[in-house]
Amino acid sequence: MDPVILPPCCPTLPVMKLNLLPMGHLFSRSLRKSLAFLVIQALLTLSSPAIPNAVGGFLAQADSPLNDIEIGDRLLDPELWSGQRKLPGTWRQEAPIASVQGSYLAARPKVLGIPTVMVQARHRGSNLDSLAITFADAGSYFGYLDERLPSGLSRRQQQEELQRRLKGRQQEFSAFFRKTETSLRDALHKLTDKRPRENQIGRTRALRAQVIDYRKDDLVLRLMVGRERLIRLLIQPADSATREWLDIERSSLSGRELNRVYHERVIRSDNRDIQIARLPIVPQGYKPYCGLNTLTMAARYFGLHIDEDWLAVAGKFQNTGSAAGSQLPRLYLAVAREAGLDLHKSNDFSLDESRGSLDHGLPVVVWRRFSSTRNKAHSHQTLLASRDPEYRIPAPDATARNSWPDDRAPLHASVVVGYNSTRQEVLFIESWAGMDMPRRMRAEEMTSTAYLTFYFKP
Numbered sequence: 001m002d003p004v005i006l007p008p009c010c011p012t013l014p015v016m017k018l019n020l021l022p023m024g025h026l027f028s029r030s031l032r033k034s035l036a037f038l039v040i041q042a043l044l045t046l047s048s049p050a051i052p053n054a055v056g057g058f059l060a061q062a063d064s065p066l067n068d069i070e071i072g073d074r075l076l077d078p079e080l081w082s083g084q085r086k087l088p089g090t091w092r093q094e095a096p097i098a099s100v101q102g103s104y105l106a107a108r109p110k111v112l113g114i115p116t117v118m119v120q121a122r123h124r125g126s127n128l129d130s131l132a133i134t135f136a137d138a139g140s141y142f143g144y145l146d147e148r149l150p151s152g153l154s155r156r157q158q159q160e161e162l163q164r165r166l167k168g169r170q171q172e173f174s175a176f177f178r179k180t181e182t183s184l185r186d187a188l189h190k191l192t193d194k195r196p197r198e199n200q201i202g203r204t205r206a207l208r209a210q211v212i213d214y215r216k217d218d219l220v221l222r223l224m225v226g227r228e229r230l231i232r233l234l235i236q237p238a239d240s241a242t243r244e245w246l247d248i249e250r251s252s253l254s255g256r257e258l259n260r261v262y263h264e265r266v267i268r269s270d271n272r273d274i275q276i277a278r279l280p281i282v283p284q285g286y287k288p289y290c291g292l293n294t295l296t297m298a299a300r301y302f303g304l305h306i307d308e309d310w311l312a313v314a315g316k317f318q319n320t321g322s323a324a325g326s327q328l329p330r331l332y333l334a335v336a337r338e339a340g341l342d343l344h345k346s347n348d349f350s351l352d353e354s355r356g357s358l359d360h361g362l363p364v365v366v367w368r369r370f371s372s373t374r375n376k377a378h379s380h381q382t383l384l385a386s387r388d389p390e391y392r393i394p395a396p397d398a399t400a401r402n403s404w405p406d407d408r409a410p411l412h413a414s415v416v417v418g419y420n421s422t423r424q425e426v427l428f429i430e431s432w433a434g435m436d437m438p439r440r441m442r443a444e445e446m447t448s449t450a451y452l453t454f455y456f457k458p
Helices: 029-043 057-061 155-191 255-263 290-302 308-314 329-338 351-358 372-387 398-402 443-449
Strands: 091-097 100-105 118-124 127-137 197-201 209-216 219-226 230-237 266-268 274-276 342-346 364-369 411-420 425-429 439-442 450-457
Touching (some): 127 155, 155 219, 155 230, 274 351, 290 308, 351 411, 351 443, 425 443
Antiparallel strands (some): 100 118, 197 209, 209 219, 364 411, 364 450
Protein backbone atom coordinates (compact mmCIF):
# COMPACT_ATOMS: atom_id res chain seq x y z
CA MET A 1 0.00 0.00 0.00
CA ASP A 2 1.32 3.42 -0.88
CA PRO A 3 2.70 5.81 1.75
CA VAL A 4 0.91 9.06 2.44
CA ILE A 5 2.63 12.46 2.51
CA LEU A 6 2.17 15.93 1.14
CA PRO A 7 4.88 16.91 -1.35
CA PRO A 8 4.67 20.44 -2.76
CA CYS A 9 3.11 19.13 -5.98
CA CYS A 10 0.05 17.81 -4.24
CA PRO A 11 -3.16 19.87 -4.37
CA THR A 12 -4.44 21.25 -1.11
CA LEU A 13 -7.48 19.32 0.01
CA PRO A 14 -9.97 20.69 2.54
CA VAL A 15 -9.79 17.73 4.90
CA MET A 16 -6.80 15.54 4.04
CA LYS A 17 -3.56 16.77 2.56
CA LEU A 18 -1.83 13.80 1.04
CA ASN A 19 -0.02 12.35 -1.90
CA LEU A 20 0.52 8.75 -2.86
CA LEU A 21 4.06 7.87 -3.81
CA PRO A 22 4.80 4.94 -6.06
CA MET A 23 7.01 2.64 -4.03
CA GLY A 24 4.72 1.84 -1.12
CA HIS A 25 4.60 -1.88 -1.86
CA LEU A 26 8.17 -2.04 -0.52
CA PHE A 27 7.05 -1.13 3.00
CA SER A 28 6.50 -3.50 5.89
CA ARG A 29 3.13 -5.24 6.29
CA SER A 30 2.36 -3.42 9.52
CA LEU A 31 2.97 -0.01 7.94
CA ARG A 32 0.84 -0.93 4.95
CA LYS A 33 -2.03 -1.90 7.22
CA SER A 34 -1.77 1.31 9.21
CA LEU A 35 -1.96 3.34 6.01
CA ALA A 36 -4.67 1.30 4.31
CA PHE A 37 -7.58 3.43 5.45
CA LEU A 38 -5.96 6.71 4.38
CA VAL A 39 -4.96 5.34 1.01
CA ILE A 40 -8.45 3.99 0.27
CA GLN A 41 -9.85 7.39 1.12
CA ALA A 42 -7.40 9.00 -1.30
CA LEU A 43 -8.39 6.77 -4.18
CA LEU A 44 -11.90 8.02 -4.80
CA THR A 45 -11.46 11.42 -6.30
CA LEU A 46 -14.43 13.28 -7.69
CA SER A 47 -12.25 14.99 -10.28
CA SER A 48 -13.18 15.65 -13.90
CA PRO A 49 -13.04 12.46 -16.02
CA ALA A 50 -9.43 12.94 -17.04
CA ILE A 51 -7.46 15.93 -15.88
CA PRO A 52 -4.13 15.72 -17.74
CA ASN A 53 -1.19 14.94 -15.54
CA ALA A 54 1.15 17.75 -16.56
CA VAL A 55 -1.36 20.58 -16.41
CA GLY A 56 -3.54 19.49 -13.51
CA GLY A 57 -6.82 21.23 -12.89
CA PHE A 58 -5.94 24.22 -15.05
CA LEU A 59 -7.16 22.59 -18.25
CA ALA A 60 -10.50 21.55 -16.76
CA GLN A 61 -11.06 25.18 -15.74
CA ALA A 62 -9.70 26.79 -18.91
CA ASP A 63 -12.23 29.19 -20.40
CA SER A 64 -11.78 28.79 -24.13
CA PRO A 65 -14.10 29.38 -27.09
CA LEU A 66 -12.99 25.92 -28.31
CA ASN A 67 -14.40 24.07 -25.31
CA ASP A 68 -16.83 21.39 -26.55
CA ILE A 69 -16.33 22.61 -30.15
CA GLU A 70 -15.51 20.12 -32.91
CA ILE A 71 -12.01 20.79 -34.34
CA GLY A 72 -11.27 17.47 -36.04
CA ASP A 73 -11.49 18.91 -39.55
CA ARG A 74 -9.01 21.63 -38.66
CA LEU A 75 -6.53 19.12 -37.22
CA LEU A 76 -6.72 17.02 -40.41
CA ASP A 77 -6.57 19.97 -42.80
CA PRO A 78 -3.73 19.44 -45.35
CA GLU A 79 -2.96 23.17 -45.18
CA LEU A 80 -2.21 22.81 -41.46
CA TRP A 81 0.36 20.10 -42.15
CA SER A 82 1.90 21.99 -45.06
CA GLY A 83 2.43 25.02 -42.83
CA GLN A 84 -0.12 27.25 -44.59
CA ARG A 85 -2.37 27.37 -41.53
CA LYS A 86 -1.79 27.52 -37.81
CA LEU A 87 -3.22 25.35 -35.09
CA PRO A 88 -6.48 26.67 -33.63
CA GLY A 89 -6.65 28.13 -30.13
CA THR A 90 -4.10 29.00 -27.45
CA TRP A 91 -1.22 26.61 -26.84
CA ARG A 92 1.04 26.33 -23.80
CA GLN A 93 4.57 25.01 -23.81
CA GLU A 94 5.50 21.70 -22.17
CA ALA A 95 8.62 19.53 -21.90
CA PRO A 96 10.47 18.96 -25.19
CA ILE A 97 11.58 15.60 -26.56
CA ALA A 98 15.13 15.83 -27.91
CA SER A 99 14.91 18.82 -30.31
CA VAL A 100 11.14 18.49 -30.76
CA GLN A 101 9.14 21.17 -28.96
CA GLY A 102 5.97 20.23 -27.12
CA SER A 103 2.77 22.14 -26.34
CA TYR A 104 -0.84 21.48 -25.35
CA LEU A 105 -4.09 23.19 -26.28
CA ALA A 106 -5.56 25.26 -23.46
CA ALA A 107 -9.04 23.95 -24.18
CA ARG A 108 -11.06 20.74 -24.17
CA PRO A 109 -12.64 20.50 -27.61
CA LYS A 110 -14.23 17.59 -29.45
CA VAL A 111 -12.40 15.61 -32.11
CA LEU A 112 -14.32 13.27 -34.43
CA GLY A 113 -17.40 14.09 -32.37
CA ILE A 114 -15.86 12.82 -29.11
CA PRO A 115 -14.91 14.99 -26.11
CA THR A 116 -11.16 15.09 -25.56
CA VAL A 117 -9.09 15.01 -22.42
CA MET A 118 -6.10 16.76 -23.92
CA VAL A 119 -4.72 17.77 -27.32
CA GLN A 120 -0.94 17.99 -27.65
CA ALA A 121 1.29 19.11 -30.51
CA ARG A 122 4.91 18.43 -31.41
CA HIS A 123 6.88 20.79 -33.64
CA ARG A 124 10.21 20.06 -35.27
CA GLY A 125 11.52 23.54 -35.90
CA SER A 126 8.63 25.46 -37.45
CA ASN A 127 6.99 22.34 -38.88
CA LEU A 128 4.17 20.45 -37.20
CA ASP A 129 5.56 16.99 -36.47
CA SER A 130 2.60 15.22 -34.83
CA LEU A 131 -0.56 15.60 -32.77
CA ALA A 132 -1.67 13.46 -29.83
CA ILE A 133 -5.32 13.50 -28.77
CA THR A 134 -6.14 11.77 -25.48
CA PHE A 135 -9.75 10.67 -25.05
CA ALA A 136 -9.51 8.66 -21.82
CA ASP A 137 -6.92 8.50 -19.02
CA ALA A 138 -7.44 6.43 -15.89
CA GLY A 139 -4.52 8.06 -14.09
CA SER A 140 -6.35 11.35 -13.79
CA TYR A 141 -9.82 9.86 -13.45
CA PHE A 142 -8.79 8.13 -10.22
CA GLY A 143 -7.06 10.94 -8.36
CA TYR A 144 -7.25 12.44 -4.88
CA LEU A 145 -10.37 13.32 -3.00
CA ASP A 146 -12.06 14.92 -0.05
CA GLU A 147 -14.82 12.47 0.82
CA ARG A 148 -16.90 13.17 3.91
CA LEU A 149 -18.41 10.03 5.44
CA PRO A 150 -21.46 9.86 7.69
CA SER A 151 -20.59 10.20 11.35
CA GLY A 152 -20.85 7.24 13.69
CA LEU A 153 -19.33 4.67 11.35
CA SER A 154 -16.75 2.26 12.72
CA ARG A 155 -13.38 2.03 11.01
CA ARG A 156 -14.45 -1.17 9.28
CA GLN A 157 -17.70 0.41 8.13
CA GLN A 158 -15.77 3.40 6.78
CA GLN A 159 -13.47 1.10 4.82
CA GLU A 160 -16.41 -0.85 3.44
CA GLU A 161 -18.18 2.35 2.38
CA LEU A 162 -15.07 3.72 0.67
CA GLN A 163 -14.47 0.42 -1.10
CA ARG A 164 -18.07 0.45 -2.28
CA ARG A 165 -17.64 3.95 -3.69
CA LEU A 166 -14.35 2.97 -5.35
CA LYS A 167 -16.05 0.03 -7.03
CA GLY A 168 -18.69 2.43 -8.31
CA ARG A 169 -16.03 4.70 -9.77
CA GLN A 170 -14.32 1.76 -11.42
CA GLN A 171 -17.56 0.62 -13.02
CA GLU A 172 -18.29 4.17 -14.14
CA PHE A 173 -14.88 4.54 -15.78
CA SER A 174 -15.06 1.11 -17.38
CA ALA A 175 -18.37 2.01 -19.06
CA PHE A 176 -16.99 5.39 -20.13
CA PHE A 177 -13.85 3.73 -21.53
CA ARG A 178 -15.73 1.12 -23.57
CA LYS A 179 -18.15 3.67 -24.97
CA THR A 180 -15.34 6.05 -25.93
CA GLU A 181 -13.32 3.30 -27.62
CA THR A 182 -16.32 2.09 -29.63
CA SER A 183 -17.25 5.61 -30.71
CA LEU A 184 -13.70 6.42 -31.76
CA ARG A 185 -13.26 3.21 -33.76
CA ASP A 186 -16.56 3.86 -35.56
CA ALA A 187 -15.56 7.45 -36.35
CA LEU A 188 -12.17 6.36 -37.70
CA HIS A 189 -13.74 3.70 -39.94
CA LYS A 190 -16.11 6.29 -41.41
CA LEU A 191 -13.31 8.81 -41.89
CA THR A 192 -10.87 6.56 -43.76
CA ASP A 193 -11.41 4.62 -46.95
CA LYS A 194 -8.57 2.13 -46.53
CA ARG A 195 -8.47 -0.94 -44.36
CA PRO A 196 -6.70 -0.20 -41.06
CA ARG A 197 -3.46 -2.02 -40.29
CA GLU A 198 -2.23 -3.44 -37.03
CA ASN A 199 1.18 -2.10 -36.02
CA GLN A 200 3.37 -1.64 -32.97
CA ILE A 201 5.72 0.89 -31.39
CA GLY A 202 8.76 0.01 -29.31
CA ARG A 203 11.71 -2.38 -29.30
CA THR A 204 11.29 -3.81 -25.82
CA ARG A 205 8.45 -6.04 -24.75
CA ALA A 206 7.84 -4.00 -21.60
CA LEU A 207 7.15 -0.77 -23.49
CA ARG A 208 5.76 -2.12 -26.74
CA ALA A 209 2.43 -0.62 -27.78
CA GLN A 210 0.03 -2.44 -30.08
CA VAL A 211 -1.67 0.14 -32.31
CA ILE A 212 -4.04 0.34 -35.26
CA ASP A 213 -3.06 2.62 -38.15
CA TYR A 214 -5.79 4.34 -40.16
CA ARG A 215 -4.87 6.22 -43.33
CA LYS A 216 -6.37 9.61 -44.25
CA ASP A 217 -4.75 11.05 -47.39
CA ASP A 218 -1.10 11.66 -46.43
CA LEU A 219 -1.70 11.24 -42.70
CA VAL A 220 -1.58 8.22 -40.41
CA LEU A 221 -4.11 8.19 -37.57
CA ARG A 222 -2.62 5.80 -35.03
CA LEU A 223 -5.02 4.47 -32.37
CA MET A 224 -3.54 3.43 -29.02
CA VAL A 225 -5.72 1.62 -26.49
CA GLY A 226 -3.95 0.66 -23.30
CA ARG A 227 -5.44 -1.85 -20.84
CA GLU A 228 -8.58 0.12 -19.97
CA ARG A 229 -6.38 3.01 -18.85
CA LEU A 230 -5.57 5.10 -21.90
CA ILE A 231 -7.16 5.90 -25.27
CA ARG A 232 -5.05 8.12 -27.50
CA LEU A 233 -4.96 9.01 -31.19
CA LEU A 234 -1.62 9.97 -32.76
CA ILE A 235 -1.74 11.96 -36.02
CA GLN A 236 1.37 12.42 -38.15
CA PRO A 237 2.49 12.39 -41.78
CA ALA A 238 2.71 8.86 -43.14
CA ASP A 239 6.34 9.29 -44.19
CA SER A 240 7.41 10.05 -40.60
CA ALA A 241 5.36 7.42 -38.75
CA THR A 242 7.91 5.04 -37.24
CA ARG A 243 7.79 1.90 -35.10
CA GLU A 244 10.17 3.28 -32.49
CA TRP A 245 9.72 5.46 -29.44
CA LEU A 246 13.15 6.99 -30.07
CA ASP A 247 13.12 10.22 -32.06
CA ILE A 248 14.27 9.82 -35.63
CA GLU A 249 17.08 12.35 -35.11
CA ARG A 250 18.52 10.20 -32.30
CA SER A 251 17.87 6.77 -33.87
CA SER A 252 19.90 7.76 -36.94
CA LEU A 253 23.03 8.45 -34.84
CA SER A 254 25.82 5.99 -34.16
CA GLY A 255 26.65 5.08 -30.57
CA ARG A 256 29.63 7.41 -30.61
CA GLU A 257 27.57 10.29 -32.01
CA LEU A 258 24.85 9.69 -29.44
CA ASN A 259 27.38 9.72 -26.61
CA ARG A 260 28.66 13.05 -27.91
CA VAL A 261 25.13 14.52 -27.81
CA TYR A 262 24.84 13.71 -24.10
CA HIS A 263 28.39 14.72 -23.26
CA GLU A 264 27.82 18.15 -24.79
CA ARG A 265 24.95 18.69 -22.32
CA VAL A 266 27.37 18.66 -19.37
CA ILE A 267 28.27 22.12 -18.08
CA ARG A 268 30.92 23.08 -15.55
CA SER A 269 30.48 26.15 -13.37
CA ASP A 270 33.07 28.35 -11.68
CA ASN A 271 32.03 26.97 -8.29
CA ARG A 272 32.93 23.45 -9.59
CA ASP A 273 29.35 22.32 -10.08
CA ILE A 274 29.13 19.73 -12.84
CA GLN A 275 25.62 19.21 -14.13
CA ILE A 276 23.41 18.26 -17.04
CA ALA A 277 21.77 21.22 -18.72
CA ARG A 278 18.20 21.34 -19.99
CA LEU A 279 16.76 18.16 -18.54
CA PRO A 280 12.99 18.80 -18.83
CA ILE A 281 10.73 18.76 -15.78
CA VAL A 282 7.47 16.88 -16.28
CA PRO A 283 5.19 17.76 -13.33
CA GLN A 284 3.32 14.82 -11.81
CA GLY A 285 0.29 16.98 -11.03
CA TYR A 286 -2.52 15.15 -9.28
CA LYS A 287 -1.32 11.58 -9.75
CA PRO A 288 0.74 9.13 -7.64
CA TYR A 289 3.36 9.19 -10.37
CA CYS A 290 6.67 10.54 -9.04
CA GLY A 291 8.37 7.26 -10.00
CA LEU A 292 6.89 7.52 -13.49
CA ASN A 293 7.43 11.24 -14.00
CA THR A 294 11.10 11.13 -13.02
CA LEU A 295 11.51 8.29 -15.52
CA THR A 296 9.60 10.33 -18.12
CA MET A 297 12.01 13.23 -17.61
CA ALA A 298 14.93 10.94 -18.35
CA ALA A 299 13.11 9.32 -21.29
CA ARG A 300 12.32 12.64 -22.95
CA TYR A 301 15.88 13.80 -22.39
CA PHE A 302 17.00 10.65 -24.23
CA GLY A 303 14.63 11.49 -27.08
CA LEU A 304 11.87 8.95 -26.42
CA HIS A 305 8.37 10.00 -27.47
CA ILE A 306 6.80 8.47 -24.41
CA ASP A 307 4.98 9.91 -21.42
CA GLU A 308 3.99 8.94 -17.91
CA ASP A 309 0.50 7.87 -18.99
CA TRP A 310 1.78 5.16 -21.34
CA LEU A 311 4.39 4.17 -18.74
CA ALA A 312 1.50 3.61 -16.31
CA VAL A 313 -0.08 1.27 -18.85
CA ALA A 314 3.21 -0.55 -19.44
CA GLY A 315 3.83 -0.74 -15.68
CA LYS A 316 0.44 -2.41 -15.14
CA PHE A 317 -0.96 0.32 -12.88
CA GLN A 318 -4.42 -0.55 -11.56
CA ASN A 319 -7.49 1.68 -11.73
CA THR A 320 -7.37 2.63 -8.07
CA GLY A 321 -5.41 5.88 -7.90
CA SER A 322 -2.52 3.98 -6.33
CA ALA A 323 0.75 2.59 -7.68
CA ALA A 324 0.50 -0.51 -5.46
CA GLY A 325 1.00 -3.71 -7.45
CA SER A 326 2.66 -1.95 -10.39
CA GLN A 327 5.88 -3.11 -12.01
CA LEU A 328 8.05 -0.02 -11.98
CA PRO A 329 11.69 -1.19 -11.90
CA ARG A 330 11.45 -3.08 -15.18
CA LEU A 331 10.33 0.12 -16.93
CA TYR A 332 13.65 1.80 -16.10
CA LEU A 333 15.59 -0.95 -17.86
CA ALA A 334 13.18 -0.85 -20.81
CA VAL A 335 13.61 2.93 -21.19
CA ALA A 336 17.40 2.51 -21.17
CA ARG A 337 17.24 -0.15 -23.86
CA GLU A 338 14.82 1.84 -26.01
CA ALA A 339 17.32 4.72 -25.87
CA GLY A 340 20.31 2.50 -26.69
CA LEU A 341 21.75 2.80 -23.18
CA ASP A 342 22.68 0.52 -20.31
CA LEU A 343 21.37 0.64 -16.74
CA HIS A 344 22.71 -0.36 -13.35
CA LYS A 345 20.27 -0.71 -10.46
CA SER A 346 21.60 -0.55 -6.90
CA ASN A 347 20.11 -0.58 -3.41
CA ASP A 348 22.51 2.22 -2.46
CA PHE A 349 23.48 5.65 -3.72
CA SER A 350 27.12 6.17 -4.64
CA LEU A 351 28.49 9.61 -5.47
CA ASP A 352 31.40 8.02 -7.31
CA GLU A 353 29.15 5.91 -9.53
CA SER A 354 26.84 8.88 -10.08
CA ARG A 355 29.80 10.90 -11.32
CA GLY A 356 30.46 8.18 -13.90
CA SER A 357 26.97 8.64 -15.34
CA LEU A 358 26.71 12.42 -14.95
CA ASP A 359 30.11 13.07 -16.54
CA HIS A 360 28.72 11.37 -19.64
CA GLY A 361 25.60 13.55 -19.55
CA LEU A 362 23.33 10.78 -18.25
CA PRO A 363 20.99 11.36 -15.27
CA VAL A 364 20.58 9.19 -12.18
CA VAL A 365 17.15 8.44 -10.67
CA VAL A 366 17.02 7.86 -6.91
CA TRP A 367 14.15 6.44 -4.90
CA ARG A 368 14.70 7.90 -1.46
CA ARG A 369 13.06 8.50 1.90
CA PHE A 370 11.16 11.77 1.90
CA SER A 371 10.64 14.44 4.53
CA SER A 372 8.72 17.67 3.93
CA THR A 373 10.94 19.37 6.52
CA ARG A 374 14.08 18.30 4.69
CA ASN A 375 12.51 19.34 1.40
CA LYS A 376 12.16 22.88 2.74
CA ALA A 377 15.77 22.76 3.90
CA HIS A 378 16.93 21.69 0.43
CA SER A 379 15.05 24.57 -1.17
CA HIS A 380 16.54 27.01 1.34
CA GLN A 381 20.05 25.71 0.71
CA THR A 382 19.52 26.03 -3.03
CA LEU A 383 18.45 29.67 -2.75
CA LEU A 384 21.42 30.50 -0.53
CA ALA A 385 23.80 28.92 -3.03
CA SER A 386 22.21 30.83 -5.92
CA ARG A 387 22.82 34.14 -4.10
CA ASP A 388 26.30 33.39 -2.80
CA PRO A 389 28.73 31.42 -5.02
CA GLU A 390 30.87 30.72 -1.95
CA TYR A 391 28.05 29.15 0.05
CA ARG A 392 28.52 25.54 1.08
CA ILE A 393 26.05 23.28 2.83
CA PRO A 394 27.62 22.57 6.24
CA ALA A 395 29.00 19.09 6.83
CA PRO A 396 26.33 17.14 8.73
CA ASP A 397 26.71 16.81 12.48
CA ALA A 398 24.72 14.49 14.73
CA THR A 399 21.80 16.91 14.94
CA ALA A 400 21.57 17.19 11.15
CA ARG A 401 21.77 13.44 10.68
CA ASN A 402 18.97 12.91 13.19
CA SER A 403 16.72 15.16 11.07
CA TRP A 404 17.08 12.96 7.99
CA PRO A 405 14.11 10.67 7.22
CA ASP A 406 14.60 7.07 8.32
CA ASP A 407 13.19 3.80 7.01
CA ARG A 408 9.76 4.63 8.44
CA ALA A 409 9.41 7.61 6.10
CA PRO A 410 7.56 7.39 2.76
CA LEU A 411 9.44 6.95 -0.50
CA HIS A 412 9.85 9.46 -3.27
CA ALA A 413 11.74 9.60 -6.58
CA SER A 414 14.15 12.37 -7.65
CA VAL A 415 16.46 12.88 -10.64
CA VAL A 416 20.11 13.64 -9.84
CA VAL A 417 21.48 15.92 -12.57
CA GLY A 418 24.76 17.13 -11.09
CA TYR A 419 27.31 17.13 -8.29
CA ASN A 420 30.07 19.13 -6.68
CA SER A 421 32.85 16.85 -5.43
CA THR A 422 34.67 19.66 -3.66
CA ARG A 423 31.60 20.49 -1.59
CA GLN A 424 30.24 16.93 -1.39
CA GLU A 425 26.89 18.08 -2.78
CA VAL A 426 24.46 16.59 -5.29
CA LEU A 427 22.07 18.55 -7.51
CA PHE A 428 18.64 17.07 -8.20
CA ILE A 429 15.26 17.96 -9.66
CA GLU A 430 11.76 16.96 -8.58
CA SER A 431 8.57 15.98 -10.39
CA TRP A 432 6.88 19.21 -9.38
CA ALA A 433 7.35 22.82 -10.35
CA GLY A 434 8.29 25.74 -8.13
CA MET A 435 12.04 26.15 -8.64
CA ASP A 436 13.80 26.82 -11.94
CA MET A 437 17.14 25.40 -10.77
CA PRO A 438 18.24 22.03 -9.39
CA ARG A 439 17.94 21.61 -5.63
CA ARG A 440 20.99 20.88 -3.50
CA MET A 441 21.69 18.26 -0.85
CA ARG A 442 24.76 16.92 0.89
CA ALA A 443 25.89 13.64 -0.67
CA GLU A 444 25.87 12.04 2.78
CA GLU A 445 22.15 12.72 3.10
CA MET A 446 21.37 11.26 -0.32
CA THR A 447 23.43 8.19 0.55
CA SER A 448 21.69 7.81 3.91
CA THR A 449 18.14 8.18 2.56
CA ALA A 450 18.41 6.36 -0.79
CA TYR A 451 16.46 3.14 -1.16
CA LEU A 452 17.07 2.29 -4.81
CA THR A 453 19.21 3.99 -7.46
CA PHE A 454 19.08 3.71 -11.25
CA TYR A 455 22.29 4.71 -13.02
CA PHE A 456 21.94 5.23 -16.77
CA LYS A 457 25.16 4.40 -18.57
CA PRO A 458 26.50 4.68 -22.14
